[in-house]
Amino acid sequence: MAADEVRLLIERAERLIEQKKGIADDIKDVMAEAKGRGYDPSALQxxxxxxxxxPEEQHERQAILEVYLRALGMM
Structure with a gap:
């Protein structure tokens, strides 16, 4: 009984890993399309x-980046 349960869990995880791989491939395709249309995939990511x-985390991140950019004379 425990062996069947372990096998089912492993098979389920394997299916999810395959789905994850498929989704990662789809994301790569979207980024390649964006690059082909002249967009910067790194900026999109x-x-x-x-x-x-x-939103509050976004604002905090932007504020920190601005402080660092100003300190480096980049703003």
Whole structure:
């Protein structure tokens, strides 16, 4: 009984890993398309990461970046 349960859990994890790989491939395709249309995939990824944060975290991150950029004379 325990062996069947372990096997089912492993098979389920394997299916999820395959799905994850498929999604990663889809994301790569979208970024390649964006690059082909003249967009900067790295900038798009930065925006995606920023949008995943809560608004207050976004503002905090922007403020920190501005402080560092000013300290480096880049703003």
């Amino acid at each position: 930065d925006i995606i990461k920023l949008r995943a944060k809560k």
